[in-house]
Amino acid sequence: MTLLDERALFNHVLMDYVMSRCIPPALAKRYLYEIRYLNKNRAYYAVGFKTDKDSYSYALRSKLFKGWLGVSAIRTIPVAGSDEIDLFEGFFDFLSYLTMSLFVRPVCTTIILNSTTNLKQALATLEGAKRINCFFDNDTAGRAAYGNLQAVGFPVKDRSSLYATYNDLNEVIQQKSL
Numbered sequence: 001m002t003l004l005d006e007r008a009l010f011n012h013v014l015m016d017y018v019m020s021r022c023i024p025p026a027l028a029k030r031y032l033y034e035i036r037y038l039n040k041n042r043a044y045y046a047v048g049f050k051t052d053k054d055s056y057s058y059a060l061r062s063k064l065f066k067g068w069l070g071v072s073a074i075r076t077i078p079v080a081g082s083d084e085i086d087l088f089e090g091f092f093d094f095l096s097y098l099t100m101s102l103f104v105r106p107v108c109t110t111i112i113l114n115s116t117t118n119l120k121q122a123l124a125t126l127e128g129a130k131r132i133n134c135f136f137d138n139d140t141a142g143r144a145a146y147g148n149l150q151a152v153g154f155p156v157k158d159r160s161s162l163y164a165t166y167n168d169l170n171e172v173i174q175q176k177s178l
Helices: 012-020 025-031 091-101 116-126 140-152 169-176
Strands: 002-008 033-039 042-050 058-061 066-069 075-077 084-088 109-112 131-135 156-158
Touching: 012 025, 012 042, 025 091, 033 058, 058 091, 084 091, 084 116, 091 109, 091 131, 091 169, 109 116, 116 140, 131 140, 140 156
Parallel strands: 084 109, 084 131, 131 156
Antiparallel strands: 002 033, 033 042, 042 058, 058 066, 075 109
């Protein structure tokens, strides 16, 4: 896949998709981009969430597609003076947390894994944290990621109990909006 264009999130189809996930447009526009890309000589567009890897790597989502442009990577949002880290499995969970808490930006350093398979990329940043709040999915991969951090001795707190009857934070706000 090749990046054609990164622009402010404006496309009505993508905005409808984001709003179907119950993310307010103003919050979405703060963190997400409209990404146009080429795949097998066809042009596509998706919502893009920038990663730490390089300026051309994004987690991509649309109603019909979930994938990557560039390489799969985490996103770190540092907060100066923070000794606590909020750790999210996906960017819609991160945006859902901000929506639920009525914040527009994180209050502590935040890492979005974009997949539990990216957990190793976050380990260096997790070192030295006094507490790591884990907002993982209530599934096998989420429990395994939490267990791996716990086994290594990180000061983790499982926050999935806050949404125990749901798979993830985004599902909570989607169900509550019905």
